[in-house]
């Protein structure tokens with residue numbers, strides 16, 4: 484059957500040569516052609532990024548004298564017939580290979596070119612098949628209404644928005660620019676948040692930083708926009724050691740930890756309110772890290788006038804606060820100004836506390852700062868990992884584990900000292916003075 488048709492086809496072709504005029508009359512059905520043209524395979528769908536060239540292919544067989552036309556289905560417009568471009572759209576072109584494969588070229592493809600295209604053979608009735616052109620668009624982020632950098636007060640609710648275009652519609656992911664996790668509250672944190680709207684309820688200082696809204700839809704390139712979130716809050720101060728003992732002539736460092744944004748002004752005062760002068764024997768040093776500040780006040784050589792109360796003060800536009808530290812005197816043994824004696828009286832090992840103050844593990848050195856210091860409750864677990872102990876409800880009690888000898892040797896001294904130096908609250912105070 485196939486061979487026959489081929490032979491017949493050849494025969495038909497010969498007949499065709501004799502009647503060339505029929506080529507120009509395609510509407511008249513060539514009765515002598517036995518084999519009708521047909522499509523060899525369906526049109527393959529095409530996906531093209533906007534701006535590129537899209538090529539649709541229509542594969543025919545036995546076309547013979549018939550003609551191939553390309554049409555736009557939605558608008559019913561004829562684009563090409565054989566190798567002639569009919570449409571006025573200058574971006575359209577048509578090519579073929581041996582009259583078998585007919586290519587419709589659409590240059591600088593636009594989103595409006597997306598749709599169905601038809602390949603038609605002018606048989607009677609006509610034969611056609613359709614193919615779909617998808618035009619994809621890489622994602623873009625619209626300046627408006629995408630959020631811009633924000634300054635908010637701690638505790639407020641924040642909504643970050645990312646408005647995008649692109650086809651297919653992009654998916655949106657929020658991340659921190661520095662790669663740190665995003666706190667969600669209740670101790671939960673995530674590396675990313677999906678969706679065009681990113682809500683933060685009760686924004687926290689930990690949320691401060693730059694966020695990236697990343698839009699992607701599988702069409703490169705993905706795009707991102709940086710939105711910086713600034714969280715304002717009044718200063719807060721933590722004092723690790725509210726009670727610090729020192730011997731005269733020794734160096735002593737008092738420390739305070741403060742958090743504030745905008746950045747606070749930080750300084751030290753005495754109980755009288757006078758600002759501790761910089762230089763000379765006093766050396767205040769600030770260690771800053773983002774909104775955190777560690778304030779150290781070093782007294783090079785503690786004199787009698789240096790004992791008493793100190794305050795570390797933090798101020799910003801939203802408020803001010805202070806933390807108190809009491810520096811008390813550790814009496815020198817036997818009138819000796821030497822902290823260690825001459826090596827016969829003190830058997831304990833010398834060691835240092837967090838602030839570089841010297842202590843001696845000895846029964847007679849009862850006022851160990853470590854044991855008398857106030858044990859603070861943790862504030863949201865946010866401060867440094869300090870070995871705080873809970874002494875709530877045990878105000879002024881001194882663990883006998885720490886003072887085995889002292890209580891037996893100097894009970895009266897112990898009582899007096901504890902009455903003198905223990906402050907009124909047993910918990911670490913976290914005071915925040917709101918703006919007046």
Ligand SMILES: *[C@@H]1O[C@H](CO)[C@@H](O)[C@H](O)[C@H]1NC(C)=O
Pocket residue numbers: 527528614615
């Ligand atoms: C071509 O694309 C259209 C529209 O997306 C779809 O309906 C059709 O199934 C696709 N055909 C093929 C062969 O993939």
Ligand SMILES: *[C@@H]1O[C@H](CO)[C@@H](O)[C@H](O)[C@H]1NC(C)=O
Pocket residue numbers: 638639640684685
């Ligand atoms: C913030 O959102 C929470 C939960 O949706 C709501 O309870 C609270 O009232 C909101 N706060 C403000 C200041 O809008």
Ligand SMILES: *[C@@H]1O[C@H](CO)[C@@H](O)[C@H](O)[C@H]1NC(C)=O
Pocket residue numbers: 640642680682
């Ligand atoms: C985000 O918050 C706004 C109001 O601030 C609310 O209308 C919206 O539904 C919230 N969106 C999500 C995803 O929680």
Ligand SMILES: *[C@@H]1O[C@H](CO)[C@@H](O)[C@H](O)[C@H]1NC(C)=O
Pocket residue numbers: 817825826827
């Ligand atoms: C240490 O001082 C004591 C009294 O101050 C004295 O009796 C003793 O001899 C001294 N020891 C040394 C090793 O200097």
Ligand SMILES: *[C@@H]1O[C@H](CO)[C@@H](O)[C@H](O)[C@H]1NC(C)=O
Pocket residue numbers: 736738770777779837838839
């Ligand atoms: C404060 O001073 C102490 C003692 O000099 C030191 O160990 C500590 O590191 C200082 N604080 C900071 C934050 O550097």
